[in-house]
Amino acid sequence: MLVTYLAHDLDDPSSWRRVEMLTRGGAQVRVAGFRRGDGPLPQPAMVLGRTANGRMVQRLAAVAAALPRIARLVPPPNGPEVVLARNLEMLMLGAALQRRRPLRLVYELLDIHAMVLGSGAKSRAIRKVEAALMRRASLVVVSSPAFLTRYLDDYGQPKIPSLLVENKPFAEAMPATLTPAPRPGGPLVIGWFGMLRCRFSLDALDRLTRAEPGRFKVILRGKPALDVLPGFHDVMAANPDLEFHGP
Template identity: 55%
Template structure:
């Protein structure tokens, strides 16, 4: 299986996790896409241009230049083309069409959606235009990959964007049996010290930063918050100042995936999964990486009631649910967590099978098989076989 993977941001580690999953499933993967960072990439890739965070107009221009430029990959010889996000779908349909017109069989077109951008939900001309473009390009799509079922029920079916089959590929941890899991059998209790909360990953939720700052300030020494990953300074310009002014907030910088997961989750009691960055939309629908990372390492999650994360936690009977996104609700919930409560939460988390959180070889093979139009086995879940639901 020869696969062309077109990425919206080659500097995003999640891109290379998907590449690793495809290769582990037996595919030969060629990577192309746009860059937003500097320095060496984790692997070989054809760079199609540069884009910027939170600059949709600039990204549109970059895509248009790539469509017209000579750097666009030749689609001939590929069995499938995967387009990660809408901007790369605009390129993938062109590549697939050219490959078909130049002789031979056109590659299957796969649309991978891990976020629903807020512009896609607008009711004005901008939103309607973007959705119309997506519907048009989706006519050529053979398969849609999503990381959360809510993306289908809340967006694709609501706006009737595609009739293609939809496959659920969750953001599970790409780790072998010796790389993660065993550390989850350890119990880390407060032991009379502070209750340690970990907020890891892309740190971009203004409510979370303000809430954790306020909760710790209201009870000095009772809680400790460990922050790791990449702050989104375009959303949180005061991040460094807030952390520096609060002795109970500790930012320890980025971490390596998956090598550092056992260590950083081994330092915390609870994982903060609340995200209000795009409340009422993407933040309510997604199932983020930190859900699976904390799950595999047996750290109970804190999630917000009414979100897809909370619904999954409820099904698994794990974690804590924040009733509403307020400082008062967070303070009340955390005040009820003592050593005995934490031990019970840990035990409930430990009772969940590691396969819920970790990608296994069968899922990798299933994904590659689905690219070739084979129905997935029990490793991945087909949300829709084709056609719009009613």
């Protein structure tokens, strides 16, 4: 089976974890999507353009410009094809592919833009577009049941079959038991890895370590979203119990 994975951000490591998961499951995976960063990608992918975090209007314009390019994806010579579209703008591209050939369209709903949650005309219009596209999909993939109950149900979006795939680490082989190394008298080490863009989490960890200096140490690795956390590096520099080790 060929899975065409449409990723809204090819520079997000979680997109490539999904590709790895699909590959381990036996699928042949090809990737297309937009970039927000620079540097080499882990695997070959069709780059459709560049987008910016949080800028929904710019992202929609980039999707419209990418429609001619997405049409160049050749259907498989035999066997089924599934298009897994990560987030709303990629669902638009997946639906465009579906109009050209038979395939199963899957909506991976992992981020909800604040603009979609409003009660104004613009928010209602975006949700109306999302609803129309969801009716073309066979499945919606979510990382938490709250996406179903607190968003899709609360806002009256179409009810289609859902699949819960929680954000958990996976590996080929794990030991039967994991025993933490003893740290007599040392700090409790907390790790925060990945896309670092939760203001609440950063504030909570900063307050926790300042409340009891030396009892906790927080190691951060990944890509801080400086548009959401503009003071990230200042917080790191001012708190000796917070350590940022880069991407």
